[in-house]
Amino acid sequence: MHILIIGAAGMVGRKLTDRLVADGQLAGKPITALSLVDVVAPEKPTAFPGRVTAWASDISAPNTAGPMIGARPDVIFHLAAIVSGEAEADFDKGYRINLDGTRQLYEAIRQEGLRAPYHPRVVFTSSIAVYGAPFHAVIDDEFFHTPLTSYGTQKAIGELLLTDYSRKGFLDGIGIRLPTICVRPGKPNKAASGFFSNIIREPLAGQEAILPVGDDVMHWHASPRSAVGFLIHAATMNLEPLGWRRNLTMPGVAATIGEELDALRKIGGDKALKLVRREPDPVIIKIVSGWPQRFNAARATSLGFSAENSFEEIVRAHVDDELGGNVP
Amino acid sequence: MHILIIGAAGMVGRKLTDRLVADGQLAGKPITALSLVDVVAPEKPTAFPGRVTAWASDISAPNTAGPMIGARPDVIFHLAAIVSGEAEADFDKGYRINLDGTRQLYEAIRQEGLRAPYHPRVVFTSSIAVYGAPFHAVIDDEFFHTPLTSYGTQKAIGELLLTDYSRKGFLDGIGIRLPTICVRPGKPNKAASGFFSNIIREPLAGQEAILPVGDDVMHWHASPRSAVGFLIHAATMNLEPLGWRRNLTMPGVAATIGEELDALRKIGGDKALKLVRREPDPVIIKIVSGWPQRFNAARATSLGFSAENSFEEIVRAHVDDELGGNVP
Numbered sequence: 254m255h256i257l258i259i260g261a262a263g264m265v266g267r268k269l270t271d272r273l274v275a276d277g278q279l280a281g282k283p284i285t286a287l288s289l290v291d292v293v294a295p296e297k298p299t300a301f302p303g304r305v306t307a308w309a310s311d312i313s314a315p316n317t318a319g320p321m322i323g324a325r326p327d328v329i330f331h332l333a334a335i336v337s338g339e340a341e342a343d344f345d346k347g348y349r350i351n352l353d354g355t356r357q358l359y360e361a362i363r364q365e366g367l368r369a370p371y372h373p374r375v376v377f378t379s380s381i382a383v384y385g386a387p388f389h390a391v392i393d394d395e396f397f398h399t400p401l402t403s404y405g406t407q408k409a410i411g412e413l414l415l416t417d418y419s420r421k422g423f424l425d426g427i428g429i430r431l432p433t434i435c436v437r438p439g440k441p442n443k444a445a446s447g448f449f450s451n452i453i454r455e456p457l458a459g460q461e462a463i464l465p466v467g468d469d470v471m472h473w474h475a476s477p478r479s480a481v482g483f484l485i486h487a488a489t490m491n492l493e494p495l496g497w498r499r500n501l502t503m504p505g506v507a508a509t510i511g512e513e514l515d516a517l518r519k520i521g522g523d524k525a526l527k528l529v530r531r532e533p534d535p536v537i538i539k540i541v542s543g544w545p546q547r548f549n550a551a552r553a554t555s556l557g558f559s560a561e562n563s564f565e566e567i568v569r570a571h572v573d574d575e576l577g578g579n580v581p
Numbered sequence: 582m583h584i585l586i587i588g589a590a591g592m593v594g595r596k597l598t599d600r601l602v603a604d605g606q607l608a609g610k611p612i613t614a615l616s617l618v619d620v621v622a623p624e625k626p627t628a629f630p631g632r633v634t635a636w637a638s639d640i641s642a643p644n645t646a647g648p649m650i651g652a653r654p655d656v657i658f659h660l661a662a663i664v665s666g667e668a669e670a671d672f673d674k675g676y677r678i679n680l681d682g683t684r685q686l687y688e689a690i691r692q693e694g695l696r697a698p699y700h701p702r703v704v705f706t707s708s709i710a711v712y713g714a715p716f717h718a719v720i721d722d723e724f725f726h727t728p729l730t731s732y733g734t735q736k737a738i739g740e741l742l743l744t745d746y747s748r749k750g751f752l753d754g755i756g757i758r759l760p761t762i763c764v765r766p767g768k769p770n771k772a773a774s775g776f777f778s779n780i781i782r783e784p785l786a787g788q789e790a791i792l793p794v795g796d797d798v799m800h801w802h803a804s805p806r807s808a809v810g811f812l813i814h815a816a817t818m819n820l821e822p823l824g825w826r827r828n829l830t831m832p833g834v835a836a837t838i839g840e841e842l843d844a845l846r847k848i849g850g851d852k853a854l855k856l857v858r859r860e861p862d863p864v865i866i867k868i869v870s871g872w873p874q875r876f877n878a879a880r881a882t883s884l885g886f887s888a889e890n891s892f893e894e895i896v897r898a899h900v901d902d903e904l905g906g907n908v909p
Binding site: 344385421 | 672713722723724725726727728729731734737738741742744745748749825826
C-alpha cells in the first residue's frame with residue numbers, strides 16, 4: 254500500500270507519519286511506500302523499511318499535483334492548508350492554496366483516472382470554521398455552513414468539491430472537521446486559539462501561560478492522538494453508509510476554561526495552576542465569542558469515530574505522548 | 582444608475598429587462614444605462630431611452646469579466662449558468678462557467694475596487710439544487726447544503742464566495758435561491774422539471790401535455806413574475822439585517838400535481854384537464870423523488886420577499902402575463 258500525505262511537515266502530519274510507520278500497515282495491508290509532501294520538505298522517518306519519498310512542493314503551482322498523483326497512491330491524506338489568520342490577512346494566498354490547491358489535487362486524480370482506472374481514498378481535513386455565529390447551544394450534523402473567515406469558506410468549498418468528485422466516481426473521498434486540537438505540543442504560537450493549549454502545556458513544563466479570556470468560555474477539543482485516530486479511521490472505514498454526505502464533524506470534548514483549569518490542577522497540582530496568569534484581551538475575547546462551543550457529532554460517533562470523554566483525558570494524553578508519562 | 586445583467590437572453594433575464602425598462606428606475610433612481618450580456622447577444626429593448634449595450638460573451642473566458650466591470654455598473658444581476666442537466670453531462674463545462682465564471686466576475690469587481698473605491702450590489706441567482714435528499718418534510722433556513730448534482734455544488738460554492746467577497750467589503754452581495762419557476766412560457770423543453778409547466782401551459786393553449794409522475798408529487802414553485810420581483814427586491818433592499826448570511830431561499834408555493842391539476846381545471850375547464858395525458862416515466866419519477874418538496878422561507882418572507890399564495894395564483898399570473906388575460 255502506497256500512502257501520500259500532503260502537509261506531512263505539520264504537527265498532525267508528523268504524528269500521522271509516526272503512527273503509520275509504527276503500525277506498518279493500514280486496513281490490514283502492509284505499507285510499502287510513503288510519499289511525504291509539504292511546503293518545506295518533511296523529515297523522512299528512519300524506522301520505515303519501505304520506500305520513502307519526501308519533497309517540498311507548492312500544491313497551488315501548476316503541474317505540481319500531476320506528478321504527485323502520477324505515482325498512483327492508494328490513500329491520500331490532504332492536510333495542507335494556509336491557516337485561518339494567514340488566509341484572512343492574505344486573500345489571494347489563501348484562495349490559491351486552500352481552494353485552487355485542493356481543486357487541482359482532485360482534478361489531477363480525475364485526470365489520472367481518465368488515463369487508466371484509479372479510485373484512491375482521499376481524506377480531507379476540514380474544520381469547524383465552516384460554521385459561523387450565531388449558533389445554537391449545540392450544533393448538529395445538519396446545521397448550515399456560514400463561515401466567517403476566508404479559511405472557513407475555502408474549507409466549506411473543499412467539502413463540496415470532495416463530495417461532487419466522489420459522487421461522480423472520480424475519487425473516494427471523506428472530509429473530517431477537526432475540533433480545535435488540544436494540547437498542541439511545541440511552543441506557544443500566535444493563533445487566536447493558542448491559549449487553549451498554552452494554559453495546559455506551559456504550566457506542566459514549569460512555564461507561565463497567559464489566559465486572555467474568562468473561565469466560562471467553552472470550546473470543542475480533541476487531542477492530537479485522537480486527530481490521528483480520526484484520520485486512520487477515515488482512511489480505512491467503509492464509506493458506503495455515508496451516502497453522498499461525505500463530510501463529518503468529528504467528536505470532541507466541550508470544555509470550559511474552568512474545566513480546563515480543573516483538569517490542570519488535578520494532574521499538575523496547585524503549582525501548575527498558579528502559573529496561569531489572567532490577562533483579559535478584548536480582541537481575543539471578541540474573536541472567541543464568534544466560535545462554536547459544542548457539537549452533536551452523533552453521525553461520526555455512530556460511524557465509529559471516537560475522541561476523549563473529558564478534558565482530563567485530553568491532558569493525560571498530552572502527558573503520555575509528549576512528557577513520557579511524567580508530570581514534573 | 583447603470584445596471585448589468587449577465588444572462589440577459591434567458592427567460593428570467595428577458596423578463597427582468599422588460600420590467601426595468603417599464604419601471605425606468607430602480608430604488609427611486611432613474612436607470613440611465615443597461616448592459617446586457619449572454620452567451621448569445623441579448624435583444625436590445627427598443628423602448629428604453631437610455632444607453633443600451635448588448636453583447637455575446639463567454640464569462641468563463643479570461644479577460645471577459647474585466648471589461649464588463651470596467652464600466653462600473655451600480656447593480657449587477659448574475660443570472661448566467663449552465664443548467665443542471667448540461668452541467669451534469671459536461672463536468673468541465675459546468676465548472677468552467679458556473680464556478681470559474683462566477684469567481685472571475687467577483688474577482689474582477691474586487692480588482693476594480695482596488696483601483697478605485699467600488700462596491701456594487703451583486704444579485705446572484707442560486708437554486709434549491711444546493712439541497713440534496715434525504716430531506717425533512719419542510720426544509721428550513723438553516724438546513725445544510727448537500728447537493729446531488731454538479732450544478733447544485735457550483736451554486737453552493739457561488740453562495741460561499743459571494744458571502745466571503747461581501748464580508749471582505751469587495752462587493753455588496755445577495756444570493757437568492759429560486760423555486761422551480763412555473764409556468765415557464767415557450768415550448769416544452771427536455772428539463773426533467775419541464776412537466777410542471779407543460780401540464781398547465783400546453784392545455785391552456787389547446788395542446789396535449791404528458792404527465793410523467795403521480796398526482797401526489799409535491800414541489801416548490803413561483804411564477805416568472807415573482808422571480809423578477811425577487812430580483813428587484815434583492816437589488817434594492819437594505820442588506821444590513823442579513824448579517825453575513827447573504828443567501829436566502831425564496832418563498833414559493835408547495836403544490837402537488839393534484840393541486841396543479843385542480844387549478845388547471847378551475848381556470849381552463851374540463852377541456853383543458855382532458856389534454857393532460859398520464860404516461861408514467863420511471864426515470865423522471867426517480868429523479869423527482871430526490872427533489873425537495875417544501876421550504877420554510879421565513880427568513881426571506883420577513884425580509885420582504887413575496888410570492889404567490891396558491892397554485893391557482895401561479896396559473897392566473899401565466900394567463901395575465903402570457904395570454905393577455907384570456908383563456909381560449
